[in-house]
Amino acid sequence: MPSDPASLVALALLALNLITLALFGLDKALARASRRRIPEARLLGLALLGGTPGAYAGRALFRHKTRKQPFSRQLGGIAAMQVLVAGAALGWWLGG
Template structure:
């Protein structure tokens, strides 16, 4: 679930969350927050699971604090990479082909993540994880990172995240390979065949 902290007693380490689904206020203890790099505060957005205690009261567990300001680092990484690609193209160090490849594949990948999340909520047919990973491998990973953060989809499953980052590393390796003489000539021949 997702929600917002509406009450927080920092001295005692607890407070309450209002869920976006309109659930009753949910108790939050500091020990339920993962990766406590900072203290929570009122108005922080959170994602979490609910577990009732022995008295039937709703408690938040496995709580993740949203980034306090600016882009989450995953989205920042994707934006910086895209800016680097544009700069390399402008300087003539890389082919212009990379810009539409990354932009178009990112849009397609984001759309597939969004469709899959919508299908998960409705209990409809899901997009296979292998398809999402394949789109990510072929230049769509910036869109996948944005989808994970903006849609809160496929952002918790450890095996999926590990595979996604494997795809990112492979894609970045292929991108770096095009700086070599063999990679450069391969890219040039690909461009010629596309423009022929």
């Protein structure tokens, strides 16, 4: 297992996105079976923590929550915020 901080962050983000993707699939299966669902707040919370790529992949792969509003707007807002924060961090890092 890598010990440098960048590799650990990358592994954590990979794990988070795989979990987010899996939960979108599980939620779709639960919806089809008319069973108790995963709360949207939990799915959005995982996206907010860094699981946005997994959330978008889950929406596309499972065709799940693609038309649901305000979920789509909220997920889009989270993604936009993350792009802005990443851009600001990159600008700060490059500008030094």
